Amino acid sequence: MPFNRRHLLGLEELAADEIQTILDTADTFKEISERPIKKVPALRGKTIANLFYEPSTRTRISFELAEKRLSADTVSFSKAGSSVSKGESLRDTVENIRAMKVDMVVMRHSSSGSHRYLANFLDASVINAGDGQHEHPTQGLLDMMTLRRHWGTLEGKHVTIIGDIMHSRVARSNIWGLTKMGAAVTVCGPSTMMPAEVEKLGDGGVRVEYDIRAAIAEADAINILRIQLERQKARLFPSMREYFEVFGVTPQVLEAAPAHCIVMHPGPMNRGVEIGQDVADGERAVILEQVTNGVAVRMAVLFLVAGGSFDAGAPEQP
Amino acid sequence: MIDWKDKREFWIAGAKIADPESERLRVGSVCVQRGTITDIVWQKSVETDLPVLDAERFVLAPGFIDIHAHLREPGYEEKETIETGSAAAAVGGYTSLVCMANTNPVIDDPSVVEYIACRAQQVGRCRIHVAGAVTKGLLGEIINEYYHLKRAGVVALSDDGSYVANSQVMRSALEYARLHALPVISHCEDSFLAQASQMNEGYTSTRLGLKGSPAAAEEIAVSRDLMLAQLTGGRLHVAHVSTAGAVDLIRRAKKKGVRVTAEATPHHLTLDDRLLESYDTSLKVNPPLRSVKDIDALRAGLLDGTIDCIATDHAPHNEIDKDVEFDEAPFGMIGLETAFAQLHTHLVSKGVVELLDLIRFMTLNPASVLGLPGGRIKKDEPADLVLIDTEEEWTLQKKLIRSRSKNTPLIGASFTGRVQGVFLEGKWQSALTADEKQGMKT
Numbered sequence: 001m002p003f004n005r006r007h008l009l010g011l012e013e014l015a016a017d018e019i020q021t022i023l024d025t026a027d028t029f030k031e032i033s034e035r036p037i038k039k040v041p042a043l044r045g046k047t048i049a050n051l052f053y054e055p056s057t058r059t060r061i062s063f064e065l066a067e068k069r070l071s072a073d074t075v076s077f078s079k080a081g082s083s084v085s086k087g088e089s090l091r092d093t094v095e096n097i098r099a100m101k102v103d104m105v106v107m108r109h110s111s112s113g114s115h116r117y118l119a120n121f122l123d124a125s126v127i128n129a130g131d132g133q134h135e136h137p138t139q140g141l142l143d144m145m146t147l148r149r150h151w152g153t154l155e156g157k158h159v160t161i162i163g164d165i166m167h168s169r170v171a172r173s174n175i176w177g178l179t180k181m182g183a184a185v186t187v188c189g190p191s192t193m194m195p196a197e198v199e200k201l202g203d204g205g206v207r208v209e210y211d212i213r214a215a216i217a218e219a220d221a222i223n224i225l226r227i228q229l230e231r232q233k234a235r236l237f238p239s240m241r242e243y244f245e246v247f248g249v250t251p252q253v254l255e256a257a258p259a260h261c262i263v264m265h266p267g268p269m270n271r272g273v274e275i276g277q278d279v280a281d282g283e284r285a286v287i288l289e290q291v292t293n294g295v296a297v298r299m300a301v302l303f304l305v306a307g308g309s310f311d312a313g314a315p316e317q318p
Numbered sequence: 319m320i321d322w323k324d325k326r327e328f329w330i331a332g333a334k335i336a337d338p339e340s341e342r343l344r345v346g347s348v349c350v351q352r353g354t355i356t357d358i359v360w361q362k363s364v365e366t367d368l369p370v371l372d373a374e375r376f377v378l379a380p381g382f383i384d385i386h387a388h389l390r391e392p393g394y395e396e397k398e399t400i401e402t403g404s405a406a407a408a409v410g411g412y413t414s415l416v417c418m419a420n421t422n423p424v425i426d427d428p429s430v431v432e433y434i435a436c437r438a439q440q441v442g443r444c445r446i447h448v449a450g451a452v453t454k455g456l457l458g459e460i461i462n463e464y465y466h467l468k469r470a471g472v473v474a475l476s477d478d479g480s481y482v483a484n485s486q487v488m489r490s491a492l493e494y495a496r497l498h499a500l501p502v503i504s505h506c507e508d509s510f511l512a513q514a515s516q517m518n519e520g521y522t523s524t525r526l527g528l529k530g531s532p533a534a535a536e537e538i539a540v541s542r543d544l545m546l547a548q549l550t551g552g553r554l555h556v557a558h559v560s561t562a563g564a565v566d567l568i569r570r571a572k573k574k575g576v577r578v579t580a581e582a583t584p585h586h587l588t589l590d591d592r593l594l595e596s597y598d599t600s601l602k603v604n605p606p607l608r609s610v611k612d613i614d615a616l617r618a619g620l621l622d623g624t625i626d627c628i629a630t631d632h633a634p635h636n637e638i639d640k641d642v643e644f645d646e647a648p649f650g651m652i653g654l655e656t657a658f659a660q661l662h663t664h665l666v667s668k669g670v671v672e673l674l675d676l677i678r679f680m681t682l683n684p685a686s687v688l689g690l691p692g693g694r695i696k697k698d699e700p701a702d703l704v705l706i707d708t709e710e711e712w713t714l715q716k717k718l719i720r721s722r723s724k725n726t727p728l729i730g731a732s733f734t735g736r737v738q739g740v741f742l743e744g745k746w747q748s749a750l751t752a753d754e755k756q757g758m759k760t
Contacts, residue, residue: 012525089642090642090643091641091642109643111643111644111645111646112526112527112528112597112644112645113526113527113528113597113643113644114643114644116596116597117597117643117644131527132527132528132645133527133528133529134526134527134528135527169527172525172527195523195524196519196520196521196523196524196530196532197520197521197524198524200521200524201524201525
């Protein structure tokens with residue numbers, strides 16, 4: 001199915017066919033990232049602005065790499081040292097960028113819904129690199145790409161997401177993406193970090209578990225979310241060490257999961273809090289693979305949003 | 319041609335007169351002389367030398383009374399002024415309103431009360447009553463000088479915008495206000511539970527990744543205030559009730575004889591939280607838009623008398639403030655100009671509420687809640703009246719909005735029923751702009 005959207009704001013509004021197209025395209029771009037010359041001219045002449053209002057290493061570099069490998073011209077703005085710190089509003093910052101005739105804006109921002117706000121007044125395409133607690137669609141996509149490459153399909157698979165579900169855009173995007181592609185999702189985490197009516201999220205809902213071993217007993221994959229106690233003004237959990245004892249994923253906890261179960265983490269990791277040292281470095285973890293896939297997924301998203309498409313099997317040659 | 323609009327003596331003939339006090343909705347004619355209603359006859363036409371306004375197409379009701387509006391003056395004139403707020407009120411059919419105390423300076427000194435009364439008089443487009451702050455500076459610590467405030471003319475006390483979190487202070491407020499026969503209007507919100515919240519807590523807030531305030535945040539506060547009202551014998555009015563649980567608590571308290579009244583806004587009676595998926599900041603209000611179940615309970619409460627009246631909580635914020643990321647936007651929407659149309663369209667036209675009852679919730683009831691004059695069509699009463707075309711279909715365009723701020727989600731919405739204008743002490747103010755057709759005949 002051709003991908004026909006001007007923006008990528010989230011996975012909730014996508015159809016399964018569209019997600020399929022993105023993942024198939026990403027597989028093609030992964031192959032390109034394995035070549036000695038990792039460049040295709042697909043977005044040559046296009047200008048992409050990366051606006052990162054929240055600190056980011058992984059996602060920002062991943063997008064920048066994706067853009068350069070597609071031959072686009074890129075500029076990156078971060079909050080520190082920019083006019084934002086002088087009090088310029090989001091609207092004005094973006095209007096200024098628009099005046100410079102930018103084709104696409106990739107933004108990460110701490111306000112949920114900020115990308116919808118942008119998309120409402122920009123002609124340029126808006127790609128969501130994370131909006132507050134709402135969605136992080138490219139993360140959801142790269143997680144699905146990773147799982148699909150391991151299993152061949154997402155249909156009928158069980159994925160357990162563990163952590164602070166309430167504040168996690170990664171969780172929300174994963175829930176929407178996975179359930180649309182036919183996977184079953186279980187969410188597990190402290191009761192203080194479970195949002196209201198969470199069981200209704202996703203296509204067909206999710207299972208809610210508070211006991212970590214019960215949550216992973218049938219999991220084909222575990223996605224471990226980063227815990228940020230310091231970020232929350234209302235302390236929803238008493239301490240890091242208590243979190244590790246109750247919800248930390250250690251090799252002992254993993255024994256409750258099936259032998260083939262793989263371990264994912266969006267990064268950056270807090271070793272010894274949500275993920276044990278030995279699990280992070282263990283053979284079931286596919287964390288670095290996720291990072292590699294991230295570049296491919298972002299190439300696919302930028303390519304498709306810009307209107308690109310592949311004829312049956314023939315990507316452009318450099 | 320007789321230009322009846324500028325005459326101080328005239329008949330309004332043939333309108334369907336809606337007088338909630340006598341429970342009449344009946345064709346009749348009203349004589350207005352020097353600002354007072356001097357005669358009412360239950361006939362379509364009259365024999366007279368005075369100019370006659372043919373109001374056959376219209377409903378004539380007492381001018382609406384809004385007991386909860388934010389006029390923003392003094393201090394926030396970029397959002398609204400007494401002048402622009404009065405103009406907005408008149409367009410909405412209001413001839414009286416009560417303005418809240420969260421101005422700058424706060425209305426906690428007689429001088430501010432007098433300033434507002436003086437400005438309102440100069441503008442002369444709406445009767446403005448003043449609510450004084452419960453506590454100094456709205457800080458919730460020290461009760462204000464209710465004697466002085468009452469002498470300056472306040473009709474009620476409210477820290478609206480804020481909740482008096484300290485129960486001892488609220489107790490003192492209710493007790494001391496009782497001494498001066500002033501009702502205390504409470505904005506019920508547990509500030510800790512509601513902290514940093516953007517909307518109602520529920521499935522929609524979970525989907526949108528926005529922090530929600532649970533219904534319990536309102537109900538806990540309502541509960542506390544009801545108990546304090548019972549303890550002190552004080553007179554409590556619950557502002558902008560929004561949850562089913564709160565309606566229930568108030569219903570039970572009334573049965574027990576607690577001296578409590580309550581209001582609900584047009585938006586809480588018609589708009590639910592699912593609308594927020596657009597992240598439109600004009601939907602961001604406090605208390606937030608709630609669920610469909612809460613709306614149903616509010617409507618039932620209105621019909622059984624638990625909720626006494628409609629109040630708009632008209633809260634102007636200009637574009638600079640609202641045209642930002644959702645969590646940066648302040649809370650509030652304007653409501654004076656659309657209150658009647660919104661409620662007529664969604665409650666009366668849909669058969670949920672009778673027209674006469676809606677008018678009662680907007681006139682007689684708010685007047686009795688705060689002991690204000692008005693709300694009736696009766697001989698010797700001031701001619702504060704509103705003329706309504708209950709069949710006019712219209713759409714709200716941004717350029718029609720008289721308020722200085724345009725923060726309403728109803729731009730582009732269609733209504734059945736439109737206020738044509740008001741008589742304020744017999745003086746006519748049309749709600750229609752010069753461009754629009756005036757359907758009046760003389």
